[in-house]
Amino acid sequence: MKKGWKNILFERVLFTIIGLLLIFVCTTGYWVYDRLAQVSESPLPTDLKESRRFLVRDLNDNILKSDNLTYSYLYQNNPDAPLDFEILESQTKRKIDLLKSYKTDDSTYQKQIKGLGSLVQARFSNLDTLMSIKNENRVNETMSIVENEVQNASEVAQIKMEIRDRVNELQTPQVQPQEEEAKKKWFQRKNKKNQTTVASPTPTATPQVKIKASEIAAASTNEIAKKIQSVKNKAVSKESFLNVYKLNLEQKNNQLSKQIGQVFRAIELADKKELLKETRHAKQVAAETNEIILLFSIISSLLILMIVLLIITLFTKSKETNAQLKLAKDKSDQLTEAKSRFLATMSHEIRTPLNAISGFTEQLFFEPLNASAAKKVKIIRNSVKHLSQITNEILDLSKLEKDHIQLEKIAFNPANEIMVLHEQYELQVMERNNKLIVELDENPFPNVLGDPLRFKQIIINLISNANKFSKDGLITIHLKFELLDSNHINCLIEVQDQGIGMSEAQKERIFEPFEQADLTVTRKYGGTGLGLSITKQIIDKQNGTIRVNSKEGIGTTFFIEIPFETTEDKIDAPREPSRTDFSFLKDKSVLIVDDEPFNRTLLRSMFHGVNLTLLEATNGLEALEQLKNNDVDLILLDVRMPEMNGHELREKMTEMETLNQIPVVGLTATLEPEKRKLMLDSGWAEVLTKPVNPEELRRILFQIYKDRNMGTELDEADFKSLQKLTNNNDSFYKELLQTFVNSTEKGLIKIRELAQDENWSETSELAHQLAAPFKHFGANNCYTTLKEIERMGKETVVIHEMQDLIEVFEDQAQHIIAQVKEKLN
Numbered sequence: 001m002k003k004g005w006k007n008i009l010f011e012r013v014l015f016t017i018i019g020l021l022l023i024f025v026c027t028t029g030y031w032v033y034d035r036l037a038q039v040s041e042s043p044l045p046t047d048l049k050e051s052r053r054f055l056v057r058d059l060n061d062n063i064l065k066s067d068n069l070t071y072s073y074l075y076q077n078n079p080d081a082p083l084d085f086e087i088l089e090s091q092t093k094r095k096i097d098l099l100k101s102y103k104t105d106d107s108t109y110q111k112q113i114k115g116l117g118s119l120v121q122a123r124f125s126n127l128d129t130l131m132s133i134k135n136e137n138r139v140n141e142t143m144s145i146v147e148n149e150v151q152n153a154s155e156v157a158q159i160k161m162e163i164r165d166r167v168n169e170l171q172t173p174q175v176q177p178q179e180e181e182a183k184k185k186w187f188q189r190k191n192k193k194n195q196t197t198v199a200s201p202t203p204t205a206t207p208q209v210k211i212k213a214s215e216i217a218a219a220s221t222n223e224i225a226k227k228i229q230s231v232k233n234k235a236v237s238k239e240s241f242l243n244v245y246k247l248n249l250e251q252k253n254n255q256l257s258k259q260i261g262q263v264f265r266a267i268e269l270a271d272k273k274e275l276l277k278e279t280r281h282a283k284q285v286a287a288e289t290n291e292i293i294l295l296f297s298i299i300s301s302l303l304i305l306m307i308v309l310l311i312i313t314l315f316t317k318s319k320e321t322n323a324q325l326k327l328a329k330d331k332s333d334q335l336t337e338a339k340s341r342f343l344a345t346m347s348h349e350i351r352t353p354l355n356a357i358s359g360f361t362e363q364l365f366f367e368p369l370n371a372s373a374a375k376k377v378k379i380i381r382n383s384v385k386h387l388s389q390i391t392n393e394i395l396d397l398s399k400l401e402k403d404h405i406q407l408e409k410i411a412f413n414p415a416n417e418i419m420v421l422h423e424q425y426e427l428q429v430m431e432r433n434n435k436l437i438v439e440l441d442e443n444p445f446p447n448v449l450g451d452p453l454r455f456k457q458i459i460i461n462l463i464s465n466a467n468k469f470s471k472d473g474l475i476t477i478h479l480k481f482e483l484l485d486s487n488h489i490n491c492l493i494e495v496q497d498q499g500i501g502m503s504e505a506q507k508e509r510i511f512e513p514f515e516q517a518d519l520t521v522t523r524k525y526g527g528t529g530l531g532l533s534i535t536k537q538i539i540d541k542q543n544g545t546i547r548v549n550s551k552e553g554i555g556t557t558f559f560i561e562i563p564f565e566t567t568e569d570k571i572d573a574p575r576e577p578s579r580t581d582f583s584f585l586k587d588k589s590v591l592i593v594d595d596e597p598f599n600r601t602l603l604r605s606m607f608h609g610v611n612l613t614l615l616e617a618t619n620g621l622e623a624l625e626q627l628k629n630n631d632v633d634l635i636l637l638d639v640r641m642p643e644m645n646g647h648e649l650r651e652k653m654t655e656m657e658t659l660n661q662i663p664v665v666g667l668t669a670t671l672e673p674e675k676r677k678l679m680l681d682s683g684w685a686e687v688l689t690k691p692v693n694p695e696e697l698r699r700i701l702f703q704i705y706k707d708r709n710m711g712t713e714l715d716e717a718d719f720k721s722l723q724k725l726t727n728n729n730d731s732f733y734k735e736l737l738q739t740f741v742n743s744t745e746k747g748l749i750k751i752r753e754l755a756q757d758e759n760w761s762e763t764s765e766l767a768h769q770l771a772a773p774f775k776h777f778g779a780n781n782c783y784t785t786l787k788e789i790e791r792m793g794k795e796t797v798v799i800h801e802m803q804d805l806i807e808v809f810e811d812q813a814q815h816i817i818a819q820v821k822e823k824l825n
Contacts, residue, residue: 021303028296052102055095062092070127089124116263123256126249133242358384358691359602411569412452415445421459429467441480448564454538461535466497473498493560502550511536582610584784589613593623594638606694620644639668663704717819718778737820740773755806764793782812
């Protein structure tokens, strides 16, 4: 005890330390996350500031480009320079506006950018002015060209005028010698003027001469030249002024460039200082983060160490725990196995007398009894069914827990099943002065594919539960459906009663096995407490749901939803109970092996009225003796018996070839699907559970009868019994034979037509009509075939099996007809 207390204290201290370390790890982890977030928010080369630096560099490059464009236009006459200059100026303005969008809350920065914009605008304005001055120089150059051209033109004109004057003189008649002398002197003077520089004429006496056109033209040209020279002088004077102005502009541009450079350097210096500041901050955050990460690593290492220590401790303890768990599991397995053995044994022990009671009660039920005896037999029959239901519930619970119950998928109509149950339980609920009402959906309920037996089990459990806890009340079953799609519906069922109801606490455990509202309910109302548990498990297995709404003293309502697949298959109408027909076993030999005498008696009573040989044995050893001394066609073998059980007997039979061919049907109180499969694989023909259902036994035996071709032999007609029936009246006897031939031949034609139309209900009726005459002829195989056609036509029809039966009947009937015709001839 002291050691255990120390272990508990150690574990608590260890868990406390681990808890504290976890808190420290979470705290330091958050610190690390916060610091790393700050580091991630530190400036990076690709962020907004770097973009601003690129803009500043681009502005500087644009200013240099503007200088290059201006001088390429001024000195290289680049014609594209003005347009490129305008584009560059526009781009520069946009970049300055973009720079203004950064650091809008920094007034110093905004002031710098505003000043930079003004300087850049002034510089571009000066460069534009320089380019316009270049246009003025072009005017002066043009004037010089005009002056040269005018001078050349005047000289050419003067020469042409002189040539014309000379030509005119030559064409004029001889003049007076005085005139010739005057002209000669004029030409002499002219030539002398052209050869030497004209000196200032000395005042001499000049004779009167005539003014020529060339002289007038020369005078006009000289006047124009003087005016042009005057304009040129003015242009040169203006150009000198412009050159001085240009020099001033260039000096001003140099000053602006310096100022712009200062602004650029100021911006870059501010950025560098800011970047340096942020870098220092990032380094500080990184250093603090490293310290926190180191602390986080240390604490994490301690935590890992403590966890490893805890794992080692728990692993050490888990060995002891696992050993204890293994021991507990072994005990649990032993208890489970003991439970299974107990259920199997108790089931066998309970079902053995129950089988006898149930079987003999069924036999008595069909016997002609007086009203008092019939009423008592009916009470016994209902009580046996109730006892069988309780036994089945215990076994069903065991199977459901192991998931051994397999649901069938056959066609049925939920509304029809509920109406049948209404008829069955209407009198039972009236015993407690209750009234059972069924309310169906106004739309016809479609046929569905499912397990009708389990569906009825759900409704029976709910009706029984409602009836048990209600008195002088109303029990209502509401049935409706909703379409899920074209092939599926949701079946909605409500079972409402006006009973004692339940509290909220009771509702929570109502679906648990062996649970009822409380012990007083169990003592007062009885029951095993398994019905609702089994109901819920069956509904769950069908992918459905069940819920309950209840109030104490008012009543309870169960709501069930089960999805079903719809089908167009027809549903057979329920048949009235009748004694099972085993006449197909006529002239056969059946061995019944069971250690309980009343079970053997019950099986014998099922074959009552059939002309067959019945052999009996109480164990496997006796059965071997019977098999050695008799020819046996079928064996009904109990699985659990003293001395030699059914498995041992079947194994012995496999060692003998002749005995191994005999079909063996096993009878057992409990049967798991796995065990049944093993038995079938080992050579058993089929296995049935007790109490044996006569119809199920008949189905199995007829299947064996058919598979072994026991009924395909051709009958030989027995005319003697028919002659006795007619009291040896020959004419009446022949009339009966002819009537048989005619009716049978028509019946053969009719049954083929009905089979082709798949009209199985009329086929069943026709088979019933044809069967009796064949019995009079002793044609047992033919009679058995017709009875099977009749039975199958009323139940679910397997078309190919029905067609096979009809073909067998045709062969058998034709053989009998041929014998009858031969007798008539």
